[in-house]
Amino acid sequence: MQVSGLSKSFGGIHAVKDISFSVQQGEIVGLIGPNGAGKTTCFNLITGFYAPTAGTVHFDQQDVTGDKPYGMARRGIVRSFQKTNILKSLSVFENVLTGHYIEARQPVWKTFFPTAQVRRTEASVRDSAARIIHTIGLSRHMNTPASQLSCGELRLLEVALALAAKPRILMLDEPAAGLNSHEARLFGEVLRKLVGDLVESILIVEHNMGLIMSVSDRVVVMHFGEKLAEGTPAQVQKDLKVVEAYLGGSAKEKS
Numbered sequence: 001m002q003v004s005g006l007s008k009s010f011g012g013i014h015a016v017k018d019i020s021f022s023v024q025q026g027e028i029v030g031l032i033g034p035n036g037a038g039k040t041t042c043f044n045l046i047t048g049f050y051a052p053t054a055g056t057v058h059f060d061q062q063d064v065t066g067d068k069p070y071g072m073a074r075r076g077i078v079r080s081f082q083k084t085n086i087l088k089s090l091s092v093f094e095n096v097l098t099g100h101y102i103e104a105r106q107p108v109w110k111t112f113f114p115t116a117q118v119r120r121t122e123a124s125v126r127d128s129a130a131r132i133i134h135t136i137g138l139s140r141h142m143n144t145p146a147s148q149l150s151c152g153e154l155r156l157l158e159v160a161l162a163l164a165a166k167p168r169i170l171m172l173d174e175p176a177a178g179l180n181s182h183e184a185r186l187f188g189e190v191l192r193k194l195v196g197d198l199v200e201s202i203l204i205v206e207h208n209m210g211l212i213m214s215v216s217d218r219v220v221v222m223h224f225g226e227k228l229a230e231g232t233p234a235q236v237q238k239d240l241k242v243v244e245a246y247l248g249g250s251a252k253e254k255s
């Protein structure tokens with residue numbers, strides 16, 4: 001995916017200004033910056049929730065700028081759902097099954113008179129859900145109600161729901177919120193396993209610097225809507241502009 005000159009203004013506020021970066025196949029790219037830097041707006045532009053004021057988004061050599069969220073998801077650009085999408089009374093398996101809605105959509109009459117094709121689809125959806133749950137390491141909780149999961153397990157279930165939509169590029173907005181450093185490390189290990197297996201690449205916005213720096217191949221740093229720096233985790237951590245932006249701002253760093 002290539003983002004070029006992406007900009008978004010709300011009235012007089014330039015939330016995102018002329019941002020360009022790419023996410024290549026096989027990569028995990030971290031998007032960081034102090035509060036209000038424009039990260040979520042950037043996510044909303046890439047996933048079609050906002051139309052950009054200027055700039056383009058290319059995916060698979062196609063200009064997808066301005067596509068609606070559903071169209072982006074069908075192309076394989078999928079963002080994680082918030083935890084409110086988890087149905088607490090349903091099991092892990094049932095939750096992940098519900099996340100397969102795009103693939104499994106069928107006319108209602110077919111539910112009552114299932115054809116061989118519907119039965120095949122159902123079997124493949126169940127296989128896919130089981131594979132996702134296995135890959136994210138929740139197999140032992142397959143039949144556990146979501147209400148009984150720990151915070152770390154819930155965060156993984158949110159990722160599993162996004163995976164059910166068959167992303168090619170998985171976009172995670174603060175997926176490790178509330179995790180302690182041990183849980184965040186395990187979470188990072190799961191993300192690394194996903195790339196090249198269930199997804200082609202990951203773009204992640206996260207305030208947990210320990211997680212971002214350990215999991216990302218490249219990090220893009222935003223500040224006041226603009227790109228401040230880009231490089232490997234080691235490079236951006238040494239960048240004085242980045243250090244200053246964080247120390248001078250209201251960074252909620254929790255490594």
Ligand SMILES: Nc1ncnc2c1ncn2[C@@H]1O[C@H](COP(=O)(O)OP(=O)(O)OP(=O)(O)O)[C@@H](O)[C@H]1O
Nearest residue numbers: 010013014015033034035036037038039040041042
């Ligand atoms: N819908 C909107 N209307 C007006 N201003 C907005 C809107 N969305 C975001 N902004 C403004 O754009 C700027 C960037 O906000 P954004 O939420 O993208 O930052 P962020 O980097 O994701 O912050 P945080 O880390 O706190 O989530 C902020 O000044 C914010 O107030």
